[in-house]
Amino acid sequence: MDWNRQQHSPMPSHRYRDIFAKVPVEPIDRVWPDRRITTAPLWVPVDLRDGNQALADPMDPLRKRQFFELMVAMGYKEIEVGYPSASQTDFDFVRLLATSELVPPDVTIVVFTPARPELIARTIESIAGMQGDVVIHMYTATAPVWRDVVLRRTREELASLVYAGAEEILRLAPANVRFQFSPEVFNLTEPDFVLELSDGLTKLWDATPARPVILNLPATIEAATPNVYADQIEYMHKNLPRRDSVILSVHPHNDRGTGVACAELAVLAGAERVEGCIFGNGERTGNVDLATLALNLHAQGVDPMIDFSDIDRIREVVEHCTRMPIHPRHPYVGELVYTAFSGTHQDAIRKGFASRGEAELWEVPYLPIDPADVGRGYEAVVRVNSQSGKGGIAHVLESTYGVRLTAEEEVAFARRVQRHTDETGREATPAELKELYDACSQ
Numbered sequence: 001m002d003w004n005r006q007q008h009s010p011m012p013s014h015r016y017r018d019i020f021a022k023v024p025v026e027p028i029d030r031v032w033p034d035r036r037i038t039t040a041p042l043w044v045p046v047d048l049r050d051g052n053q054a055l056a057d058p059m060d061p062l063r064k065r066q067f068f069e070l071m072v073a074m075g076y077k078e079i080e081v082g083y084p085s086a087s088q089t090d091f092d093f094v095r096l097l098a099t100s101e102l103v104p105p106d107v108t109i110v111v112f113t114p115a116r117p118e119l120i121a122r123t124i125e126s127i128a129g130m131q132g133d134v135v136i137h138m139y140t141a142t143a144p145v146w147r148d149v150v151l152r153r154t155r156e157e158l159a160s161l162v163y164a165g166a167e168e169i170l171r172l173a174p175a176n177v178r179f180q181f182s183p184e185v186f187n188l189t190e191p192d193f194v195l196e197l198s199d200g201l202t203k204l205w206d207a208t209p210a211r212p213v214i215l216n217l218p219a220t221i222e223a224a225t226p227n228v229y230a231d232q233i234e235y236m237h238k239n240l241p242r243r244d245s246v247i248l249s250v251h252p253h254n255d256r257g258t259g260v261a262c263a264e265l266a267v268l269a270g271a272e273r274v275e276g277c278i279f280g281n282g283e284r285t286g287n288v289d290l291a292t293l294a295l296n297l298h299a300q301g302v303d304p305m306i307d308f309s310d311i312d313r314i315r316e317v318v319e320h321c322t323r324m325p326i327h328p329r330h331p332y333v334g335e336l337v338y339t340a341f342s343g344t345h346q347d348a349i350r351k352g353f354a355s356r357g358e359a360e361l362w363e364v365p366y367l368p369i370d371p372a373d374v375g376r377g378y379e380a381v382v383r384v385n386s387q388s389g390k391g392g393i394a395h396v397l398e399s400t401y402g403v404r405l406t407a408e409e410e411v412a413f414a415r416r417v418q419r420h421t422d423e424t425g426r427e428a429t430p431a432e433l434k435e436l437y438d439a440c441s442q
């Protein structure tokens with residue numbers, strides 16, 4: 001039987017090469033596929049820097065502050081707050097944090113800078129007087145195309161640029177500063193170059209277990225299936241010099257739509273810290289979505305360490321600050337993600353609710369978590385249209401109006417509703433269902 005009749009498509013796919021043609025991916029005796037995530041990594045939201053740099057209208061001071069206060073209230077303990085040398089708004093916001101009571105003592109502030117001396121000086125100026133821990137996060141692109149085309153430096157010249165920046169930070173930084181480096185486009189950089197830079201920087205910055213250096217390995221542009229990123233991270237985890245003095249961090253983007261998978265596999269592979277944006281805002285297709293990552297852990301019985309119990313309030317603030325709507329199908333937060341329109345799903349959900357009683361363990365078909373965990377009610381769990389069946393329709397009548405139908409009535413009423421929804425071509429609200437029911441009962 002000729003079951004696969006696909007032919008060549010007109011797509012010019014020959015213009016692209018896979019990651020293995022671009023960069024060495026070192027073989028490893030991988031252990032990540034057999035590991036499980038049992039604790040949350042350190043989450044670091046970068047909405048106020050990486051998210052902000054991707055907005056048509058960057059956040060104004062009030063929006064930045066609202067977003068920052070939200071993140072503190074949710075329980076984030078390390079927050080990248082901006083790129084102080086980029087704009088007066090970013091600089092002033094960091095000054096506000098340095099000179100006010102807005103930063104709780106257990107929250108670490110991260111500021112971002114390229115390896116350019118004048119911009120490093122401005123960054124350090126911005127944090128003057130900041131109480132508590134501050135991380136200065138320096139980055140430079142390290143991948144071959146960026147070296148050749150953008151920075152126009154050889155490997156040696158680029159390493160000198162990085163070390164010069166690191167020395168400048170060391171020279172100017174006050175004692176409460178810790179250091180972070182990101183080899184931008186890590187995933188397309190030769191692993192031996194990343195190891196060389198990491199070795200140089202951890203020596204130069206005198207990394208110790210008590211004052212570890214953060215090495216953040218971004219998939220700046222997602223370029224491979226997530227297992228490849230996991231292999232790249234595990235290779236670093238196993239080969240980094242002074243590993244006990246390095247916090248291994250990841251920063252996935254979402255160009256292939258697999259940012260969440262990359263982050264999860266990277267944690268299995270040894271990453272201890274994850275940078276992303278709360279609902280995945282960021283350049284192009286966005287940064288990895290921290291809400292999805294956290295709630296994926298929650299749904300596996302692991303404490304995400306962040307409070308998502310009022311997700312609609314979080315969503316409101318994020319939408320206001322970014323001026324971008326969240327998609328109705330966005331995991332955990334979208335308007336429709338706890339709603340079933342289709343008959344067999346509704347039937348299963350109804351039976352799931354009926355059989356669980358007061359059980360603590362959540363085992364309701366088609367609902368990966370209890371909507372109440374994130375502050376959602378149950379009213380919207382079942383909505384009726386022409387795809388619905390008797391179970392769902394009876395559920396809405398019963399849960400909204402206390403009307404219980406017999407098995408025969410369910411069948412007959414569902415037929416009536418089906419005619420109605422086919423005729424109108426749209427959803428029937430609970431009020432419409434009640435009206436139809438009343439009309440049938442007369």
Ligand SMILES: CC(=O)SCCNC(=O)CCNC(=O)[C@H](O)C(C)(C)COP(=O)(O)OP(=O)(O)OC[C@H]1O[C@@H](n2cnc3c(N)ncnc32)[C@H](O)[C@@H]1OP(=O)(O)O
Nearest residue numbers: 050053083085086087114115116139140141150151184220
């Ligand atoms: C993956 C990421 O998210 S990286 C972060 C990206 N974020 C942003 O760019 C937002 C904020 N940026 C800005 O406001 C501006 O780019 C500034 C203020 C930092 C710099 O502005 P400008 O001085 O006008 O330079 P411009 O933006 O054109 O940057 C290009 C220059 O920086 C150099 N450069 C780029 N990245 C780095 C780096 N990490 N370290 C050192 N130099 C760098 C480039 O080689 C280029 O130098 P050249 O002109 O000698 O070729």
Ligand SMILES: CC(C)C(=O)C(=O)O
Nearest residue numbers: 139182184185218220
């Ligand atoms: C420089 C790093 C952290 C970054 O934003 C990226 O590579 O996407």
